[in-house]
Amino acid sequence: MDMAVEAGVIKQHLIDPEICIRCNTCEATCPVNAITHDDNNYVVRADVCNGCMACISPCPTGSIDNWRTMPLVRAYTIEEQLTWEELPAELTPEQLEAAGVSAEAAGDPAAAAPALTQAQAQAQAAIDPAEAVFNSAQYGATVPPWSAAHAYTNLFPPKTPTTATVVGNFNCTEAGFDSETHHIVLDFGVVPFPVLEGQSIGIVPPGVDAIGKRHHARQYSVASPRNGERPGYNNVSLTVKRVTEDHEGDPVRGVCSNYVCDLKVGDTVQVVGPFGASFLMPNHPRSHIVMICTGTGSAPMRAMTEWRRRLRKSGKFEGGKLLLFFGARTQQELPYFGPLQSLPKDFIDINLAFSRTPGQPKRYVQDLMRERAADLAMLLKDGGSHFYVCGLKSMEEGVVLALRDVAKEAGLDWDTVGAALKREGRLHLETY
Numbered sequence: 549m550d551m552a553v554e555a556g557v558i559k560q561h562l563i564d565p566e567i568c569i570r571c572n573t574c575e576a577t578c579p580v581n582a583i584t585h586d587d588n589n590y591v592v593r594a595d596v597c598n599g600c601m602a603c604i605s606p607c608p609t610g611s612i613d614n615w616r617t618m619p620l621v622r623a624y625t626i627e628e629q630l631t632w633e634e635l636p637a638e639l640t641p642e643q644l645e646a647a648g649v650s651a652e653a654a655g656d657p658a659a660a661a662p663a664l665t666q667a668q669a670q671a672q673a674a675i676d677p678a679e680a681v682f683n684s685a686q687y688g689a690t691v692p693p694w695s696a697a698h699a700y701t702n703l704f705p706p707k708t709p710t711t712a713t714v715v716g717n718f719n720c721t722e723a724g725f726d727s728e729t730h731h732i733v734l735d736f737g738v739v740p741f742p743v744l745e746g747q748s749i750g751i752v753p754p755g756v757d758a759i760g761k762r763h764h765a766r767q768y769s770v771a772s773p774r775n776g777e778r779p780g781y782n783n784v785s786l787t788v789k790r791v792t793e794d795h796e797g798d799p800v801r802g803v804c805s806n807y808v809c810d811l812k813v814g815d816t817v818q819v820v821g822p823f824g825a826s827f828l829m830p831n832h833p834r835s836h837i838v839m840i841c842t843g844t845g846s847a848p849m850r851a852m853t854e855w856r857r858r859l860r861k862s863g864k865f866e867g868g869k870l871l872l873f874f875g876a877r878t879q880q881e882l883p884y885f886g887p888l889q890s891l892p893k894d895f896i897d898i899n900l901a902f903s904r905t906p907g908q909p910k911r912y913v914q915d916l917m918r919e920r921a922a923d924l925a926m927l928l929k930d931g932g933s934h935f936y937v938c939g940l941k942s943m944e945e946g947v948v949l950a951l952r953d954v955a956k957e958a959g960l961d962w963d964t965v966g967a968a969l970k971r972e973g974r975l976h977l978e979t980y
Contacts, residue, residue: 556619556620556621556648556649557617557618557619557620557644557649558594558617558618558620558623559599559615559616559617559618560592560594560615560616560617560618560623560624561582561592561594561597561599561614561615562591562592562614562615562616562624562629562635563583563589563590563591563592563611563612563614563629564611564614564634564635565588565589565590565611565632565633565634565635566611566633566634566635566706566707567609567610567611567705567706568589568590568609568611568612568764569608569609569611569706569750569764569765569766569767569820569823570585570590570764570765570766570767571608571748571767571823571980572585572590572941572980573603573606573607573608574590574603574606574607574612575590576685576941576979576980577602577603577606577685577688578602578603579600579602579683579685579686580596580597580598580600581596582596582597582598583597583603584626586630587757588630588631588761589629589630589631589632591626591629591630592626592629593626594618594623594624594625595623605690605691605826606688606690606826608701608748608767608821608823608824608825609702609705609823610702614635616635616636616638616639617638617639617644617649618639619644619647619648619649621647622647624636633761682945682948682949684944684945684947684948684949684977685944685977686970687948687966687967687969687970687975687977688970688975688976688977689826689969689970689971689972689973689974689975689976690826690970691826691971691973692825692826692827692828692973693828693829693830693831693835693934693972693973693974694830694972694973695830695831695832695835696744696828696829696830696831696973697744697774697828697831699744699747699822699824699825699828700742700743700822701747701821701822701823701824701825702821702822702823703740703741703821703822704741704819704820704821705820706750706752706764706765706820709750709752709765709818709819709820710736710739710741710818710819710820711739711816711817711818711819712734712735712736712741712784712816712817712819713734713735713737713814713815713816714732714733714734714735714811714812714813714814714815714816714817715733715734715735715783715813716731716732716733716777716785716813717730717731717732717733717809717811717812717813718730718731719731720787720883720884721880721881721882721883721885722879722880722881722885727789727790727792727877727880727881728789728790728809729787729788729789729790729843729844729881729883730787730788730789730790730808730809731771731785731786731787731883731884732785732786732787732788732808732809732811733772733777733778733783733784733785734783734784734785734786734817734819735781735782735783736782736783736784736819737782738782739782740782741782741784741819741822742774742822743770743772743774743784743822744774744828744829745770745773745774745828745829745848745851745852745855746769746770746824746827746828746829746848746851746852746936746976746978747769747770747821747822747823747824747827747828748767748768748769748770748821748822748823748824749767749768749770749784749786749819749820749821749822749823750765750766750767750768750819750820750821750823751765751766751768751786751804751807751808751817751818751819752764752765752817752818752819752820753766753803753804753807753808754807754818757803763803763804765820766803766804766805767823768786768787768788768808768844768847769786769787769844769845769847769848769851769938769978770784770785770786770822770847770848770851771784771785771786771787771846771847771848771850771851772784772785772850772851772854773851773852773854773855773858774855775855775858779858786808786847787844787846787847787850787883787884788805788808788809788844789805789843789844790802790805790806790809791805791806826973826976827848827936827938827976827978829852829855829934829936830932830934832932833865833866833867833868834866834867834868834932835867835868835932835933835934836868836869836870836871836927836930836932836933836934837852837856837868837869837870837871837933837934837936838871838873838924838927838933838934838935838936839852839853839870839871839872839873839874839936839938840872840873840913840917840935840936840937840938840939840943840947841872841873841874841875841913841936841937841938841939842874842875842876842913842939842940842943843875843876843881843883843939843940844883844939845937845938845939845940845978845979846874846883846884846938847938848936848938848978849872849874849936849938850884852936853870853872853891853896856870856895857891857895860895868932868933869897869927870895870896870897871896871897871899871920871923871924871927872896872897872898872899873899873901873913873916873917873920874888874898874899874900874901874913875900875901875902875903875911875912875913875916875939875943876900876901876902876903877902877903877904878902878904878905879900879902879905882900882902897923899913899916899919899920900916901913901915901916912943912946913943913946913947914943914946914947914949914950917947917950917951917954918950918953918954921953921954921957921958924951924954925954925955925957925958925960928951928954928955928958928960928965929958929960931968931972931974933974934973934974934975934976935951935969935974935975935976936976936978937975937976937977937978937979938978938979939979939980940979940980941979941980943979944977944979948975948977951966951975952966
């Protein structure tokens with residue numbers, strides 16, 4: 549049996565509810581499904597977490613990197629954690645001793661390190677590798693491309709948000725349809741708020757929830773390039789869909805999405821962030837960028853495309869290929885459809901998939917990727933190619949499987965290719 553279990557002490561993994569912005573990155577990343585959540589908190593199951601640390605780097609706020617030395621029998625349950633508004637204090641040496649934990653065990657990092665319990669080890673040993681479910685998240689990079697610009701993060705944490713003024717708000721999907729997506733422009737005035745393509749910010753909706761607690765910030769990807777929605781201005785744009793139904797199709801009113809979509813020019817909002825230090829675009833000129841997205845997952849892709857477009861317009865930049873796979877239910881629901889049509893064909897290769905067009909078969913981004921297998925295979929062979937996936941969590945597995953199949957059909961070893969993409973910061977997954 550493991551030393552930590554014998555000593556009756558564990559180093560319990562906890563998430564700080566005061567800092568967490570409920571972005572779901574940790575739960576989506578965890579390879580053993582140790583993380584869960586409710587409407588209040590994200591929490592870690594002590595009896596499942598094996599301390600693999602896979603969730604640490606992707607967390608945009610650092611709220612995930614918290615640990616408490618605990619007697620095994622007193623490990624915090626998920627029920628306790630779900631009620632927290634702040635982390636409990638570390639147990640004192642006297643408290644640990646009273647619980648039967650020796651000073652040696654409490655002070656020895658090896659004895660208190662995250663470790664597999666007997667139940668965890670048995671559960672993992674029972675998994676037949678041949679029957680294991682494909683884990684797309686394992687290929688997502690947690691480091692940025694080598695040439696990415698330096699990202700500033702957490703300049704304004706949840707406890708001390710800054711204020712931005714709305715200077716633009718318009719529907720960027722076709723008018724007259726229930727599904728609206730708005731393009732919002734926020735100006736920070738003279739307050740420093742530097743962002744890069746691929747980063748995100750948090751919007752704090754006003755008011756309180758059903759139990760009287762103030763709302764948590766909601767995370768939105770930035771849709772504008774690094775020099776502003778309007779070049780030279782200290783502003784950012786967001787792509788926000790008005791939420792009117794849940795994943796089961798039942799009516800619901802998204803607290804923050806409706807608040808943001810209803811904002812008027814001149815209104816002010818509370819903003820936290822920026823967040824994200826890995827989902828960043830490469831800066832070296834001949835790098836190729838493959839963008840795969842659905843719906844509002846187009847926000848970071850718009851930012852990257854616009855930055856490349858501005859560089860190209862300057863005449864001082866010779867960029868690599870830009871390849872976009874963009875999916876929506878219908879053309880009317882696809883954000884920025886009109887502006888996309890005006891981009892030069894020799895600048896960006898656009899492939900659109902619609903899954904709910906009346907009278908037409910359903911088509912998804914992974915279908916388009918397989919149709920462009922020859923082009924994708926060439927890019928997979930090129931060490932200057934970078935792949936970005938953003939949209940609903942349900943798309944992630946299909947997209948990575950499509951990349952795997954393209955690689956295999958081209959005679960490439962996917963385990964080698966996939967590992968290189970992750971290690972070199974060239975395959976980034978941001979799904980929700």
